[in-house]
Amino acid sequence: MSHASNTDVPSPAAQTFAQIKNLAGVWQGPVTADPPQKDIKNGALVQVSLRVTSRGNTLVHEMKDPSVPDDPTRYDHPVTMFYLDSDRLLLTHYCDAGNRPRMVARNSPDGKTVEFDFLDLAGTTQFGNMYHAVFTSVDANHHVEDWTYMIPGGKQIHARMDLTRTQ
Secondary structure, X not given: XXXXXXXXXXXXXXXXXXXXXXXXXXXXXXXEEEOOEOOEOOOEEEEEEEEEEHHHOEEEEEEEOOOOOOOOOOOOOOEEEEEEEOOEXXXXXXXXXXXXXXXXXXXXXXXXXXXXXXXEEEEOOOOOEEEEEEEEEEEOOEEEXXXXXXXXXXXXXXXXXXXXXXX
């Protein structure tokens, strides 16, 4: 007689992590900002690459403007790491603002949307910080990312990227 244990079923956080790892690949699409920002031209292309690494324990998310050289010392190329921490899915966003906000995922109720809420922050808040993120899988070759940046004084900037898989 076989007895299945609870360890045979992945935790909700592990299921959500598996879902977001399905986004591994290279993506491109337009970005829009609300309110509009002088340094983000609405409709400009953004490229996002997602790569599973560390034996499947980490997902690396890199964002860049495909029209600028690949020089992170001169241009904004933020990196975000997704990883499991016990029964939570966390992300750490390494921002050009000089800080590292961490966010914790809400377990995906529909298997398509993963929402991350602010947890804590290392580094300066002088220029603001990423505060919230939502990843929505439309299908295997299309997903949407919504990022919220909190500027000093509590105002929010919302950036939406409508991305199509290129690789």
